[in-house]
Amino acid sequence: MTLATSAARQPSPPARRRINFSALGPLLALALLIVIGMLLNPNFLSYGNLTNVLARSAFIGIIAVGMTFVITSGGLDLSVGSMAAFIAGTMIIVMNLLVPSLGASWLVVLCGLGTGLLLGALAGAVNGLLVTVGRIEAFIVTLGTMGIFRSLVTWLADGGTLSLDFTVREIYRPFYYGGIFGVAWPIIVFAIVAIIGEIVMRKTPFGRHCAAIGSNEQVARYSAVRVDLVRLSTYVLLGVLVGIATIMYVPRLGSASSSTGVLWELEAIAAVIIGGTVLKGGFGRVWGTVVGVLILSFIGNLLNLAALVSPYLNGAIQGVIIILAVMLQRERSAAK
Amino acid sequence: MTLATSAARQPSPPARRRINFSALGPLLALALLIVIGMLLNPNFLSYGNLTNVLARSAFIGIIAVGMTFVITSGGLDLSVGSMAAFIAGTMIIVMNLLVPSLGASWLVVLCGLGTGLLLGALAGAVNGLLVTVGRIEAFIVTLGTMGIFRSLVTWLADGGTLSLDFTVREIYRPFYYGGIFGVAWPIIVFAIVAIIGEIVMRKTPFGRHCAAIGSNEQVARYSAVRVDLVRLSTYVLLGVLVGIATIMYVPRLGSASSSTGVLWELEAIAAVIIGGTVLKGGFGRVWGTVVGVLILSFIGNLLNLAALVSPYLNGAIQGVIIILAVMLQRERSAAK
Amino acid sequence: MGVAVSEGRLTSPVLSAEKVSKSFGPVQVLFHIDFELRPGEVHALIGENGAGKSTLMKTLSGYERPTGGRILLDGQEVQFVSGADAEDRGVVLIHQEFNLADQLSVEANIFLGREPRRGPFLDSSRMREEARALLAELETNVDPQTRVMHLPVSDKQMVEIAKALSRKARVLIMDEPTAVLTANESRTLFRQIERLKREGVAILYTSHKLEEVKEIADVVTVLRDGHHVVTAPTSELSVDDMARHMVGRELVDLYPEKAPQPAAETVLEVSGFSVLRYAEDVSFTLKRGEILGFAGLVGSGRTELMEGLVGLRPAHGEVKVHGEVVHIRSPKDAERRGVAYLTEDRKGRGLILNQEMRPNLTLFGLDRFCNIFIDRRREEEALDQATQRFDIRAPHRRIHVGHLSGGNQQKLLLAKTMVVEPDIVIIDEPTRGIDIGTKQQIYNFVEDLARQGKSCILVSSEMAEIIGLCHRVVVMRSGRVMGELSAGDINENNIVRHAMGLSHNGGGRHDARH
């Protein structure tokens, strides 16, 4: 007694196209920034400047790639900046301690690298365990560990600055300033991390599970996704990436103090959101994050390129551009 | 005919009890802190110390009450600290400008207050409009305006500190330092704001609508809730409350600078979450926020009252206590 | 009536329940249920809304732990740790509520948690192929790449089914799979069920469409108030028997007397109305005391048209309420004009699942419950009235709406819409997932409204509902009105012809079933 026939429905094409357009958003904003940069200063696209900007965006960039996974799965990590400072401080202490016995050698640097990665994984695991096993809001957990890591590095440095032994620094220096084929190492590492991140997000079960958990934890759990494990992994992954970022950071400045990495968390999260990842979880894209990081870096660079206004207003211009960049991308997608 | 209709009429005891217990969490943490405080220092519960702690928590407290509404309806506001600094700066400038024409009088102070409230409402409206009409993520909008407000105040102060005219200051001073029946004004205002906030959240359509929007925007829309209007209102409300907080803040030190209100946003959000409001929206309680604010204030007070360890580690202890406080509340509710 | 195990069920049960009980806190939902499921058999579980069907199914498939009794798999006692654990052992459940991650694609959802891999990577091409094949078997045109949130409910249901089929079940449990499907889609599903049955899969199935049960089930088990009532071969039970067992009393005619012919007064006049991308140039009128049906195939744009009318979608055209031209830009405007819309998507758009019944009931038209503050007492009274009037059955009144049984959610949604006492009520698929007894109550309720001089637009894909209730019927196809039927012309044949777009070119081939 019901309607017996049903017209064949076609899959709706507009939905598809819409995604593509909104995806173009951040890229468009980036392109616009680059054009403005070129107009402001002919040196903007010079090899030197590009290398500088890309290399320095590598720290936040590497961290933001990890943050993309955490946010996609519905989490958050406010502790990354402090964590980086803490890892940098500990790495320096370990390397300095090893110099007397091992001499200033590659071995010392290697031990430093190991320390960085290990600590990153550990710190990430602490956050992850408190969130998953402890069942505490990620915001609170990482706000807490943010304070803890920051305090620890201040305490380790006795309120001052921890400096890497000068001879070790010379060995370690090429990690930031060197490169191959004229491409600086941080850029290479960032690119590798970003590409792997993008592949993991799109092509592996892990990435898919992150999105599923962020979208609907209950569904993920019902579908045999090991929710806690995946969630824990995102934090550990982020921790390791903070470790890698710190490994690139230490040779740049050769020191760590309580002001190291301040506000990196905000920058990393902002990059992720600008890139189109949803803050509440469920959808994330690594390449968007990369674009977001570049947008933020180029804004800073642009402000140095042309002394347009009082430096006091830099923050305001930055704010306006961030809002505009995202608005641009929203408008485009709304238009479709 | 079924287990239902009659049973439906009595409130079931188990559900009730569970809610009560989880609700007790933050209160318990607060009680514990107070006991520890009493053990550490007999002055902890002295009238003077309590007045100090409560009065200074009033700024964050008043803001956090507004933040509860924003977060409950699924939003976020990172700009409140900068907004407070900007409002404080403008209020001071306005009052100083009026002194020559009006003389140092109550009238000047009143104009200052008006400026504060108006600016707060405006600033909140800017955030709210960008979020609702502009359809930009609240995180991005308020990250942007955070930079903008902060820059503006730095620029207004020419990098330095804006100081209120000394004679006006004397008239204005009782706003922070005065009180009635031995209760300081900031405490009274905070209490009033909190009580009204709690009533609005629980007893008015506005509060209901906030929770509905935060839970499921679609359902709210289909239920004739004017989603954009409500959302906009939460930001304006928060702006006005930031204005009120600033009105209480200015007479305290009589100055504003670029360092005013730094990190207030984080503290306010943390208080809200510690109080049991859900970061992703849908459920909020104002009294929990008040408890959260008090917890945070007492932690800071305790650390100053008892020099337990290296001051470098204060941040770490703070972090641990925050995590423990929330864990306590989660454990209790899980146990039931 | 005791348990009537019939002869002819020779194979031993693959999954069975022994004295299974289930309580949520102090509320007992299932009482000592005995139950057997055999390979190659389609077993239907029927009962009123809230009888415990979904709960029993979840208990059998590991999503809920029984609080008493045992569950046996192949004669061995098992304790499933989780739904996933049960799935690993071949017991798969299709949930009543959708169990899909909205932001993920169809394909990602189908394979979620069991993705085929090639090395460390997802085997995308295989997934795409298999997803396509599964969906093709179900004869849906869903693109595996679309995100689930863009899908209509019936397609979501098909994706759920595809997901379950992909799990290679030995026992397939389906909780009201056909509630949101069209007859055609249901038919495809039944073909799949036949196939699985031949392959020896045991199938447990529930539906409120008793004809359907009669048609495809081999055995029927009836639950009432959490108690086992009867188990019998379908051949031994007529549809009326089933209904009688479910409700515990004799059911009179399903459809009430038609309300008296509407007055001449036109309360709503819509002309040249279009909703962006979904409906074009729609015109119709509604009279006082009239029940106007909207029929059409799924996707014909009825829902969108109605959403456009109440300001939920961008739309343009002329709308007159009580003769006055109005511009309705939001549901609030509509409500002020006395127009209310009841959505077809109760979970996504109708109810806030993590809140209690009271705030849900009063959310729409909350201003009726407050002077300055919300009057809690008045709300509680309204809830009392609503539970009575709509027979909403909840274990206790502070239950989260998400924990209500599907049918009771639907009733609550109806109650919520009626809180504003609209003059013109638009109800979209009001009886989805509603048991036969309650359906009758709802029909009576709608007739009553008409008798009281209210007007009602009924959008429904249940042809019988439209025919049984409506004074007049508008038939839509692809966003356009194809025709209007009144009084004596309202019959299945006419509706189908219009819905298929055959009326203009003088018939042609229509409905092969009749």
Add this chain to the structure above:
Amino acid sequence: NAQESATIGVSIPAATHGWTGGVNYHAQHAIDRLKAAYDNLEFVLATAGSPSEQVSDLEDMMATRNIDALVILPFESDPLTGPVKRVADEGKFVTVVDRGLAQDGIENLYVAGDNPGFGRVAGEYFRERMIDGGKIVVLRGIPTTIDNERVQAFEEAIDGSGIEIIGMEHGNWNRDDAFEVMQDFLSRFPEIDAVWASDDDMAMGVLEAVRQAGREGEMFIVGGAGMKQVIKGVMDGDETIPVNVLYPPAMIGTAIELTALRYVGQVPVEGRYILASPLITQENAEQYYYPDSPF
């Protein structure tokens, strides 16, 4: 020679507290003044919120602005040493202000405040004034090397004088923080004879807390850096804040001017200019009072 055009990069910390605010003000003003006076000078001013941002600023100045000279007030010494050295290695003229680099011989010109001196002068004042010893509390700045140097020198200066530091907390060179810390010190200690606030912003916060508690007569407060309000108070013979220790943010202006001289004057200036941290008392306060400065 005089007519050659030159670009001078100026890199300073962002205005996040009173003293750096003063630095910003004086830098801006020196630049405005010099630009107006000399057509051939071009300036690039960059403010940084962290050491690593400051390094980025240096990189940008080198890569895109072709600076000829750099005037830098390093955020922190150690992390900036390498990057500044690279600028110097490119043959740029480098002026370092306030915070010395970790390696000697990088800069051409060093205009410095004396951080240990800052703490020592304050300490010596306490020693003189409190001959019989007494109980004091100390508010420290943001945990940094500068702060460590100051506090260490202060502690050394009062060592053996019978002055006891009964409480020491970080006020982060911030008025609000200092206000709250002092409130708590006041409830914690019934007897406080003096406060070393180690910074004028913090001194203002401390003063309010003391006023609120009504204990002005009981203790004196010493800040530092030379904020105009404080100097004014010292001039007027304030009892509660009787003296100040100079640490002038104006040193950045001096450094910029000295650097500019190289391109407009005949005599290139090089070497070390250490600005002492004198004690400002009622007698000499007037010469340190700049009513127009924001600081």
